[in-house]
Amino acid sequence: MDIPYTVVARRDTGLTNGKIGIWLFLASEVMLFGALFASYILIRTGAPTWPRGDTILDVPLATLNTIVLISSSVTMVMAWASLMRHRFGTFRIYMGATILLGLVFLVVKYFEYSHHFRLGELPSHNNFLAIYFTLTGLHGLHVIGGMAVNAYFWGPGAKLWKTNPVWFTNRVEHSGLFWHFVDLVWIFLFPTLYLL
């Protein structure tokens, strides 16, 4: 039996099931990160002193990662636009670039983390580092998850393009929505953790 409403929108919602599904999932993700941001505000405002992020963290590396992640959002949306133009080869290039940029983000994060670990700056060191590692760690897991899904659509999942191109295009759009959300979270994490 076919999965319903993957290509044609439901009459009552005006959306495909995948579209409404990914947005409901993103709504739950907003609350997940929201809970952690609220905890951050609570701990920071309750602390007698709080260090500026740039005295502990590496701002140039984080700025580089911001540029990398924003660029990956553009390549992601261009991958989807390529499918809309029926250019599968171009899709592969843009999707591959998105995955590679995600990898660059994680490698930069690895260098940041390993630098802190060498200095003995573990999450247990103080509240600032506990919050830093929790928020960026959870965000990093989302990057890995997004990369895994994108890699699937770049590789084995791309077979769907031959049999049902509209469904495949919709799936890439949904994957893109998640990837843009990951970018959006970083846009708020960067100033709140590194610059203030």
Next chain:
Amino acid sequence: MSDHAADAATSDHAVDIDKHVRIYITVFIALMVLTIVTVAVSRFHLPVPIAVTVALIVAIIKGSLVACYFMHLISEKKLIYAVLAVTAFFFAALMALPSFTVSDGYWIH
């Protein structure tokens, strides 16, 4: 599934895709400029309340650009807006929770 039905599902996005691509490039440039602005402002070492306000305003502008154009929220169906309105309400409530600690005791008496 007929080709006509399949085309109908993505007809909204298929319209004028070249124009969309030009918008994506413009948004990308705007996001880069705003990232530079965020870092540059932090170099001034403004008082914390002002620095937080400026950083959040820039982040909200950047986030809105990503949500509106890359996530296509600028032309989405009403149900998505309804889901996001509920999410925004509870997110705002979540952000307001820490402020209760400022008025310790007020809620007890």
